Amino acid sequence: MSSVHNKRFVDQIMVMFGRETKKPEQFTEKAIQVHQLKRMTNKEAFLNASKEAHRLQQLKSQKWRNRRWATLIFANLLFVISFALDIQILEGALTASRFVGFHLIDLNSALQVMLAHKHIINNLLIGTGTVLLLWVLLGGRTFCSWICPYHLLAEWAEKLHLYLAKKKLVTDQVMDRRLRTVFWVIFALLAIATGYTVYEAISPTGILSRALIYGPGLAVLWVLALLFFEVFFSRRAWCRYACPIGLTYGVVGIISPVRVKYKLESCFHEGDCRKVCLVPHVLDTVIKGRAVDTEVAIGPDCTRCGLCVDACPTGSLTFEVKGLSKLM
Ligand code: SF4
Ligand code: SF4
Incomplete structure (x- = not known):
C-alpha cells in the first residue's frame, strides 16, 4: 500500500x-x-x-436491500422454527447459539462475559473463534445490517422519521459520534466492576432475538422506547451513537x-x-x-x-x- x-x-x-x-x-x-x-x-x-x-x-432497483431483508428475516426465523419444531438446526438465540452442532457465540457477548468473569473462558473461545472467522470473511458490521433484528425495525422507524422530517414535524438531533466509543468503554467497565454482563440486559439485539424465539417480555418496552426516540428525536440514534456491538464488529471489519x-x-x-x-x-x-x-x-x-x-x-x-x- x-x-x-x-x-x-x-x-x-x-x-x-x-x-x-x-x-x-x-x-x-x-x-x-x-x-x-x-x-x-x-x-x-x-x-x-x-x-x-x-x-x-x-x-x-432495490436489489441489495431486498436480498438483505430476506437474509435477515430468514436467519431470525430459523431460530424461531428450530425452537418451535424442536429441530436442531439453529438453537439458542443470537447471543449464543448452536448451528447444526457448531457453537456460535456473539463476539461482544463473549467479551462481556470474559470481562465480567475476569478471565479467558476456553469454551467461549471456541464458539467465538468460529464467529470471528465468519464475520472477518463476511465483512464485520455485515452482522448489523444482514442479521441484527433491531436493524430492520430501526430501518422502518427511520422511514417514518424521514417522512415526519419532510413534513417538518420532527428534526434530527445529531449527536457526537464519540459517544459510541464512550458507551463501549462504560459497558466494559460495568462488566468488570459488577461481574455481570450489564449490556446484555439492555441490548435490543438480544432482547428482540429472545422475544422472537421465546415470546416477548417487558424488555420489549425498552426497544419500543428506543424506536420512539429514533422516530421523534434522533435518526438511527442507537446504532449511530450507542451500540457497542456495532463498534466491536466494526473493528472486526478492519481486516475483512x-x-x-x-x-x-x-x-x-x-x-x-x-x-x-x-x-x-x-x-x-x-x-x-x-x-x-x-x-x-x-x-x-x-x-x-x-x-x-x-x-x-x-x-x-x-x-x-x-x-x-x-x-x-
Ligand atoms: S449497531 Fe447494534 S443494534 Fe444496530 S444493527 Fe448493529 S448490532 Fe444491531
Ligand atoms: S453502510 Fe456501507 S453499504 Fe450501507 S449505505 Fe453506508 S456505505 Fe453503503
Whole structure:
C-alpha cells in the first residue's frame, strides 16, 4: 500500500471511533488529475449530469436491500422454527447459539462475559473463534445490517422519521459520534466492576432475538422506547451513537475482504448515497475533491447494507471482495 492509502486506512479507523472526517492532504497523481478535470467541467454541465443522475436513480432497483431483508428475516426465523419444531438446526438465540452442532457465540457477548468473569473462558473461545472467522470473511458490521433484528425495525422507524422530517414535524438531533466509543468503554467497565454482563440486559439485539424465539417480555418496552426516540428525536440514534456491538464488529471489519468500493471517475457527487447511509461519515470520500485515489475502499464502519450501491445512479459504488473481481 502507498503512503496515501496507509494514511486513509488509519484515518478510516479513527473516524470509526468518532473522529470527525476532514479533507485529506495527500492524493495519488491519478486522483489529482481526475479532480482537476472535474473542476474544469462547467457548472451547467455538472448540473445536467446531476439531473441525469437523479433520473437514472429512479430506474434503479432495490436489489441489495431486498436480498438483505430476506437474509435477515430468514436467519431470525430459523431460530424461531428450530425452537418451535424442536429441530436442531439453529438453537439458542443470537447471543449464543448452536448451528447444526457448531457453537456460535456473539463476539461482544463473549467479551462481556470474559470481562465480567475476569478471565479467558476456553469454551467461549471456541464458539467465538468460529464467529470471528465468519464475520472477518463476511465483512464485520455485515452482522448489523444482514442479521441484527433491531436493524430492520430501526430501518422502518427511520422511514417514518424521514417522512415526519419532510413534513417538518420532527428534526434530527445529531449527536457526537464519540459517544459510541464512550458507551463501549462504560459497558466494559460495568462488566468488570459488577461481574455481570450489564449490556446484555439492555441490548435490543438480544432482547428482540429472545422475544422472537421465546415470546416477548417487558424488555420489549425498552426497544419500543428506543424506536420512539429514533422516530421523534434522533435518526438511527442507537446504532449511530450507542451500540457497542456495532463498534466491536466494526473493528472486526478492519481486516475483512468484503467491502464497498468507490470509483471517482464515474461519480456525479450528487450525494444520493450519503442520504440513505446509516453511517454517512464512511462516505466522505464521495464529496467532491475528497477521494484520495480513483478507487477507494469504504471504511470498516460500513455495514455493507448495500443501500448506497442501490442508490448510486452511476454505479460508482459496488461490492467487492478484495483480491477478487467485484460482486455486483
Ligand atoms: S449497531 Fe447494534 S443494534 Fe444496530 S444493527 Fe448493529 S448490532 Fe444491531
Ligand atoms: S456505505 Fe453503503 S453499504 Fe456501507 S453502510 Fe453506508 S449505505 Fe450501507
